[in-house]
Every structure is written in C-alpha cells, then in structure tokens.
Amino acid sequence: MPPVGEGRSLRRVVVAVALLGALAVAAAALATDDPVGTLRQWFDQVLEATRGLPAPLFFLALALLPLTAVPIVPLYLLAGASYGFAGALLGIALVLPINLALSLLLARKLRAVAEHMVTTSGYRVPRIPEGEEATVILLVRVTPGAPLMLQNLLLGMAGVPAGRFLLISWVTEVFIAAGYLMAGDSVDAQSPARMVGGVGLIIAVVLAMRLVRRRLKARAQSPEADVGPT
Numbered sequence: 001m002p003p004v005g006e007g008r009s010l011r012r013v014v015v016a017v018a019l020l021g022a023l024a025v026a027a028a029a030l031a032t033d034d035p036v037g038t039l040r041q042w043f044d045q046v047l048e049a050t051r052g053l054p055a056p057l058f059f060l061a062l063a064l065l066p067l068t069a070v071p072i073v074p075l076y077l078l079a080g081a082s083y084g085f086a087g088a089l090l091g092i093a094l095v096l097p098i099n100l101a102l103s104l105l106l107a108r109k110l111r112a113v114a115e116h117m118v119t120t121s122g123y124r125v126p127r128i129p130e131g132e133e134a135t136v137i138l139l140v141r142v143t144p145g146a147p148l149m150l151q152n153l154l155l156g157m158a159g160v161p162a163g164r165f166l167l168i169s170w171v172t173e174v175f176i177a178a179g180y181l182m183a184g185d186s187v188d189a190q191s192p193a194r195m196v197g198g199v200g201l202i203i204a205v206v207l208a209m210r211l212v213r214r215r216l217k218a219r220a221q222s223p224e225a226d227v228g229p230t
Contacts (some may be wrong), residue, residue, distance in 0.1 A: 010169060055083065055091065063095040067102060072148045076177050080184025086183045093174050100169050107156020114157070127159040134164055141172040148173065179204070 063078060066072045079088035079199075118124060128136050137160055141152050155165055 021122050029162070055087075055103060056138060058082070058114055059091040059095045060098075062092065063098040064102075066099055067106070072182055076180035077184035080186075081186075082179035085178075085181050085185045089174070092177050092181070093170075096170055096173055099148070100152065100166050100173075102164060103152030104156045104165060107153045110153070111157045111159065121139070131158045134168060137159065137165060137168045138172070141169060 058079070062075045065075065076088075076092070079092060082088070083091060115124070129214070135157055136158065138148070140155055143151070152169070155169075
C-alpha cells in the first residue's frame with residue numbers, strides 16, 4: 001500500500017483538478033448574459049445526446065469510461081436524468097461488476113510488473129495481512145474524494161481477494177450511486193422534492209462513510225489490532 005502522505009497528496013491533486021474544471025465551466029457560463037440558463041442549456045444538450053444512445057451502450061460506457069480516469073459522478077447524474085432512478089440503479093448494478101473486474105485485472109497485471117521489478121533488488125511488494133482484507137476494502141471505499149479507478153487500483157495492487165473485493169465494492173458503490181441518481185432524476189423532472197431527497201441521500205452517504213472510516217481507523221489503531229504473529 002502507498003504511504004499515507006502520498007495518498008493524501010494524490011487526493012489533493014485530484015480534488016484540485018476537479019475544482020479547476022468546475023471553475024472553468026462556471027467562468028464560461030458567467031461570461032454569458034444568462035449563466036443559469038446557459039448551464040441548463042448545456043445540461044439539456046448533453047442529456048439529449050445521452051438519450052440518443054441505446055441504453056445498453058450508455059451503461060457499457062459508464063462501466064468502461066472510468067477505466068480511463070473519467071469521473072464517474074457526472075455519469076451517475078446523467079444516468080439518473082436519462083433513465084430515472086429505478087432504471088439507472090438497475091443498469092449500474094448490472095454493469096458495475098464489469099468495471100470492477102477489469103480494474104482488478106489491470107491492477108493484478110501492474111502488481112506482477114511491480115513484483116518483478118522489486119524482487120530483483122531483494123524486496124517484495126507488501127500484501128494486506130490475512131483476515132484484514134474486508135476492513136481495508138471498506139476503509140478505501142469510504143475514503144471521500146478518491147476516484148473509483150484509483151480505489152480499484154490500490155485495492156487490486158494490494159492483493160485483496162477477488163471475491164471480497166467484488167462483493168464489498170459492488171454493494172458500497174451501488175449505495176453511493178443511489179444519491180447521485182436521485183439528484184440527476186430530480187433535475188430532469190424539475191422536482192424540488194426529489195432534489196432535496198437526492199441531496200439528503202448524498203449527505204447521509206457522506207456522513208455514514210465518515211463514521212465508518214473513523215471506526216475502522218480506530219479499530220486498526222487499537223492495541224488488539226497490533227497483536228499477531230511476528
């Protein structure tokens with residue numbers, strides 16, 4: 001696993017790039033006479049183009065594009081606006097295993113390359129201790145701001161078991177996606193109630209993720225966690 005400092009630095013870079021992108025879009029909209037109307041028009045154009053795609057093609061793209069470092073949250077919002085909450089949630093639940101499996105395969109290949117490089121120098125790539133895999137998977141999944149692809153690569157290169165990786169990742173990511181889908185559905189339906197529900201669900205997910213992360217970190221730092229074979 002990478003050092004904590006490196007993980008935080010990478011996360012800050014990702015957040016900074018996302019903020020710069022959002023500021024660029026906002027600045028372009030503010031340069032017009034009607035910023036809100038311009039943003040709405042851009043959203044409608046993207047939404048219209050998305051609806052022109054066959055649903056299987058869109059959801060396949062949703063599974064594959066994050067492999068190229070495309071942020072998945074805008075895709076969740078588009079899915080909710082294009083196919084409604086229930087339809088989008090079903091589609092994401094069906095294609096998410098494709099993303100997870102391909103990410104895991106890529107991470108395994110990268111780990112093999114890393115192992116080959118370091119073993120020649122007398123070192124070895126660290127692996128998560130047996131029995132702690134589920135805790136580490138959850139800890140990574142509930143890390144705010146970490147892109148899905150980065151999470152997948154970190155876990156895959158750490159050597160977590162494929163079954164636990166797929167199951168825990170699928171459940172947590174579907175739960176996370178639900179809030180964004182509801183928010184996207186509310187924008188298209190112009191329903192304030194759905195918007196409030198979607199934002200509330202996103203906030204609840206974020207708070208739950210912070211709580212779980214805090215408890216997992218406390219558990220990992222407890223004296224009992226240090227007891228084990230040497």
